[in-house]
Amino acid sequence: MEYKQTRQGYADGLIEAGKEFPELVVLDSDVAKATRTADFQAVYPDRFFNCGVQEQNMMSVAAGLALEGFLPFASTFGVFATCRAGDQLRNSIAYPKLNVKVGATHCGISTGGDGASHQANEDIAIVRSFPNMTILVPGDYEEARQATIAAARYSGPVYLRFGRDTYPVVTSIHGPFVIGQGKWLREGPDVSIISTGIMVHEALVAAEILSEEGFSATVLHLPTVKPIDVESVVQAARRGGCVVTCEEHSIIGGLGEAVAAILSELHPCMMARVGVMDRFGESGTAGELLDKYGLRAKDIVLAAKKIML
Amino acid sequence: MVYEARSGHVGGSLGATELVVALYYHLMKHDPCNPGWEGRDRFVLSKGHCTPVLYAVLADCGYFPLEDLKRFRRPGAHLQGHPYQPKTPGVDASTGTLGLGLSTGLGMALAAKLKKQTHYCYILCGDGEIQEGQIWEAAMFANKYKLNNVIAFVDRNYQQSDGYSEAIMPMDPLNIKWESFGWRVYDIDGHDLNEIIKTVEDAKASERPVMIIAKTVKGKGISFMENEAKWHGTPPGKEDYEKAMEELQYGV
Numbered sequence: 001m002e003y004k005q006t007r008q009g010y011a012d013g014l015i016e017a018g019k020e021f022p023e024l025v026v027l028d029s030d031v032a033k034a035t036r037t038a039d040f041q042a043v044y045p046d047r048f049f050n051c052g053v054q055e056q057n058m059m060s061v062a063a064g065l066a067l068e069g070f071l072p073f074a075s076t077f078g079v080f081a082t083c084r085a086g087d088q089l090r091n092s093i094a095y096p097k098l099n100v101k102v103g104a105t106h107c108g109i110s111t112g113g114d115g116a117s118h119q120a121n122e123d124i125a126i127v128r129s130f131p132n133m134t135i136l137v138p139g140d141y142e143e144a145r146q147a148t149i150a151a152a153r154y155s156g157p158v159y160l161r162f163g164r165d166t167y168p169v170v171t172s173i174h175g176p177f178v179i180g181q182g183k184w185l186r187e188g189p190d191v192s193i194i195s196t197g198i199m200v201h202e203a204l205v206a207a208e209i210l211s212e213e214g215f216s217a218t219v220l221h222l223p224t225v226k227p228i229d230v231e232s233v234v235q236a237a238r239r240g241g242c243v244v245t246c247e248e249h250s251i252i253g254g255l256g257e258a259v260a261a262i263l264s265e266l267h268p269c270m271m272a273r274v275g276v277m278d279r280f281g282e283s284g285t286a287g288e289l290l291d292k293y294g295l296r297a298k299d300i301v302l303a304a305k306k307i308m309l
Numbered sequence: 310m311v312y313e314a315r316s317g318h319v320g321g322s323l324g325a326t327e328l329v330v331a332l333y334y335h336l337m338k339h340d341p342c343n344p345g346w347e348g349r350d351r352f353v354l355s356k357g358h359c360t361p362v363l364y365a366v367l368a369d370c371g372y373f374p375l376e377d378l379k380r381f382r383r384p385g386a387h388l389q390g391h392p393y394q395p396k397t398p399g400v401d402a403s404t405g406t407l408g409l410g411l412s413t414g415l416g417m418a419l420a421a422k423l424k425k426q427t428h429y430c431y432i433l434c435g436d437g438e439i440q441e442g443q444i445w446e447a448a449m450f451a452n453k454y455k456l457n458n459v460i461a462f463v464d465r466n467y468q469q470s471d472g473y474s475e476a477i478m479p480m481d482p483l484n485i486k487w488e489s490f491g492w493r494v495y496d497i498d499g500h501d502l503n504e505i506i507k508t509v510e511d512a513k514a515s516e517r518p519v520m521i522i523a524k525t526v527k528g529k530g531i532s533f534m535e536n537e538a539k540w541h542g543t544p545p546g547k548e549d550y551e552k553a554m555e556e557l558q559y560g561v
């Protein structure tokens with residue numbers, strides 16, 4: 001299996017979108033090598049602005065650029081984009097609905113060795129609660145590249161979520177990327193697994209394990225967490241009878257809660273959420289932490305078995 | 310406006326009146342019939358709570374009917390408590406939480422540089438506001454990108470929400486602080502229209518971003534409001550309102 005970084009997909013998508021949109025500019029806050037926006041800088045040095053270690057100023061500067069017709073991508077780590085600069089994201093960007101894209105890398109527990117301070121496990125929850133925001137959480141390198149281009153073509157504020165590590169390339173998710181649309185990857189009547197981000201790979205492996213044990217699972221991948229594909233979520237519940245969500249994010253405020261809210265109102269059914277429990281992470285390799293924090297295919301299988309009738 | 314709304318910030322608005330008047334009636338290129346005109350000078354009210362003075366001036370210039378002022382802070386009206394650019398004609402940038410507006414103005418100024426436009430970006434900050442860390446991030450950024458199309462003001466009234474600003478968070482000497490961040494600094498009387506105009510004209514030749522420290526009196530023009538921190542965010546009651554209007558010689 002091929003492994004690639006989603007943040008590299010961001011950088012490659014930016015360079016492509018930069019060709020299409022001459023008004024596209026990239027801002028970074030002294031993590032350009034890590035977010036990979038340094039690649040964009042190498043191609044378009046005049047359209048790249050390193051703001052130094054100041055995420056708050058960067059977000060509001062991006063708002064000013066958008067007001068004047070530019071298409072700014074403000075890039076930093078997820079914790080800084082949403083916690084350090086949460087006010088600026090809310091008041092400078094989301095509230096006036098400006099055409100600013102926030103490219104957040106190093107999201108999720110797989111950020112690894114830097115430890116809990118740098119692992120954004122609550123960023124989706126924060127951004128979901130801001131009106132006007134669109135949230136894209138691609139599942140692999142290629143989807144990240146496509147999501148970046150789709151964000152550039154979309155008019156309005158977008159939060160793009162990427163990881164630090166290399167993740168499996170999941171070729172079955174490589175259709176055209178449409179914001180707000182889920183992707184059906186497998187169909188089966190026993191349980192529906194709904195994934196976002198890099199958990200798509202684990203969801204597919206879980207479906208495979210279940211199938212070996214005689215259960216047939218539906219897999220719905222939602223690379224757009226907001227606005228969420230309500231119709232597909234309800235359809236998934238109808239098809240599988242019960243639903244397991246999986247995300248590399250806190251079980252509070254993320255995909256799981258979004259799906260639970262929809263189903264409790266439109267199609268009540270048994271549900272289980274796989275994600276990071278309500279606790280901070282720690283240092284370790286990405287693989288060690290995904291194991292320890294219960295974000296593997298076996299954890300999805302376990303959750304599914306608990307709720308399948 | 311604030312009296313009718315029974316909410317709003319009157320003290321800081323009165324103190325900044327000459328600054329906003331000098332900009333909109335004497336200094337800025339702008340067209341109330343065409344608020345989105347590319348060539349206009351921009352204005353960002355970074356001390357966003359002082360919308361009363363901005364809205365009064367915008368209405369008087371003709372950006373929207375004077376009648377609208379009676380609907381300040383009312384549901385369904387476009388005049389939000391803090392400036393909201395998508396709704397209010399003539400408002401160039403949304404602000405609210407303190408510290409955002411200077412950075413937004415710098416983004417607009419950077420955009421003008423990239424497009425080789427020649428207009429200016431005027432930004433009005435409060436002296437309490439510049440206690441925010443983001444202001445000093447912005448101070449560094451403007452210096453890095455040599456944004457000499459930025460002409461900013463600190464409304465230095467020495468008052469903030471909780472009282473005397475030098476007691477709450479000492480900031481003097483402000484001029485040395487801004488100079489050391491790479492800005493061209495002027496110290497002026499913020500109630501002297503001629504001095505404001507002369508200073509801004511001079512500032513246009515600067516090769517660095519400009520910070521004009523305008524000494525003002527919070528609550529200026531209303532005897533019982535002057536230098537009284539109480540009038541930061543308290544709307545006047547009926548008696549205070551009538552007394553204030555009398556002092557302004559409108560005759561109630």
